[in-house]
Amino acid sequence: xxxxxxxxxxxxxxxxxxxxxxxxxxxxxxxxxxxxxxxxxxxxxxxxxxxxxxxxxxxxxxxxxxxxxxxxxxxxxxxxxxxxxxxxxxxxxxxxxxxxxxxxxxxxxxxxxxxxxxxxxxxxxxxxxxxxxxxxxxxxxxxxxxxxxxxxxxxxxxxxxxxxxxxxxxxxxxxxxxxxxxxxxxxxxxxxxxxxxxxxxxxxxxxxxxxxxxxxxxxxxxxxxxxxxxxxxxxxxxxxxxxxxxxxxxxxxxxxxxxxxxxxxxxxxxxxxxxxxxxxxxxxxxxxxxxxxxxxxxxxxxxxxxxxxxxxxxxxxxxxxxxxxxxxxxxxxxxxxxxxxxxxxxxxxxxxxxxxxxxxxxxxxxxxxxxxxxxxxxx
Numbered sequence: 268x269x270x271x272x273x274x275x276x277x278x279x280x281x282x283x284x285x286x287x288x289x290x291x292x293x294x295x296x297x298x299x300x301x302x303x304x305x306x307x308x309x310x311x312x313x314x315x316x317x318x319x320x321x322x323x324x325x326x327x328x329x330x331x332x333x334x335x336x337x338x339x340x341x342x343x344x345x346x347x348x349x350x351x352x353x354x355x356x357x358x359x360x361x362x363x364x365x366x367x368x369x370x371x372x373x374x375x376x377x378x379x380x381x382x383x384x385x386x387x388x389x390x391x392x393x394x395x396x397x398x399x400x401x402x403x404x405x406x407x408x409x410x411x412x413x414x415x416x417x418x419x420x421x422x423x424x425x426x427x428x429x430x431x432x433x434x435x436x437x438x439x440x441x442x443x444x445x446x447x448x449x450x451x452x453x454x455x456x457x458x459x460x461x462x463x464x465x466x467x468x469x470x471x472x473x474x475x476x477x478x479x480x481x482x483x484x485x486x487x488x489x490x491x492x493x494x495x496x497x498x499x500x501x502x503x504x505x506x507x508x509x510x511x512x513x514x515x516x517x518x519x520x521x522x523x524x525x526x527x528x529x530x531x532x533x534x535x536x537x538x539x540x541x542x543x544x545x546x547x548x549x550x551x552x553x554x555x556x557x558x559x560x561x562x563x564x565x566x567x568x569x570x571x572x573x574x575x576x577x578x579x580x581x582x583x584x585x586x587x588x589x590x591x592x593x594x595x596x597x598x599x600x601x602x603x604x605x606x607x608x609x610x611x612x613x614x615x616x617x618x619x620x621x622x623x624x625x626x627x628x629x630x631x632x633x634x635x636x637x638x639x640x641x642x643x644x645x646x
Contacts, residue, residue, distance in 0.1 A: 279410065295507070298507050328414070331393070331423070334354075340380075340504055347391065362506050363505060367380060368380055381529070404423060411438065412443045418446060424449075442540050447462075448517040471544045473494060482556070493548050502514070
């Protein structure tokens with residue numbers, strides 16, 4: 268997979284929503300042009316998975332702050348702006364999420380996404396550091412489901428609302444897997460409440476883990492977490508055709524799981540969204556304690572395990588047994604020639620007898636010559 272430049276993307280159809288006031292200042296934090304292999308990529312090792320699946324053909328909706336269109340590693344299949352402020356990512360959050368899910372592999376660049384073959388759909392729902400208008404979140408989820416997204420990444424948290432719950436149920440009914448952030452602990456007031464839509468039944472809720480694999484201090488344990496993913500000291504793409512190497516939050520753990528979901532859906536196309544969710548949870552590394560769910564995701568196991576509760580037509584990773592060799596490939600052992608064996612024994616015995624006679628002659632002839640061939644005297 269070579270370097271892919273974004274030339275154009277399809278504008279997605281979304282319902283009309285009240286436009287937010289345009290933001291005058293669009294200046295995201297400055298990124299870096301230097302990027303190395305992060306612990307998250309070393310732990311999950313996406314390139315090792317691509318022989319099994321790249322997520323090809325699976326549409327993944329990113330409901331966030333928009334995605335930079337001219338980043339050399341990001342390829343969008345569609346975009347929509349629900350804020351009325353344009354497609355540009357003025358925060359960087361959405362660009363980072365998109366990179367974790369599907370940044371293209373580029374020779375010489377140590378960063379790449381989980382599922383570079385996935386179709387990325389950007390729904391800009393916010394243009395500020397906060398999560399934005401919940402009504403736009405509802406509209407974006409419904410629009411993504413109508414557009415045929417098979418995975419919907421929601422790295423946003425809000426409160427429980429009937430319209431939001433209905434939108435999530437609507438998406439799941441259309442076979443879209445909703446992957447949502449468990450939320451971060453608000454340290455300003457010290458209170459922690461469940462985050463939504465992550466807390467709704469059927470949503471794949473994601474908590475954050477650090478380089479040591481332990482639950483990050485900021486990861487919300489009040490949310491019913493399904494699995495953990497790298498969400499601390501994470502590296503990803505950033506506006507300005509750059510990168511950010513110091514990203515923290517459950518919102519950055521979520522796209523790792525969304526990328527994995529795209530890989531699973533491409534490899535097991537007969538599984539519905541509930542079964543994909545179950546497979547990712549069942550193959551996690553295992554954990555105990557609040558906020559950890561079933562533990563850190565295990566991408567290779569999620570793509571290779573044969574699970575007893577899945578349909579019989581799910582593909583099996585083990586290669587088929589080798590075919591039988593054609594007749595004559597291996598020569599049969601020749602039968603024993605007993606006559607030849609018997610003749611060889613006679614020849615060997617005769618040779619041994621001759622050798623014995625020669626030995627005796629060499630001893631007796633000199634002795635006879637010394638006595639003049641006279642018989643010896645009896646004592």
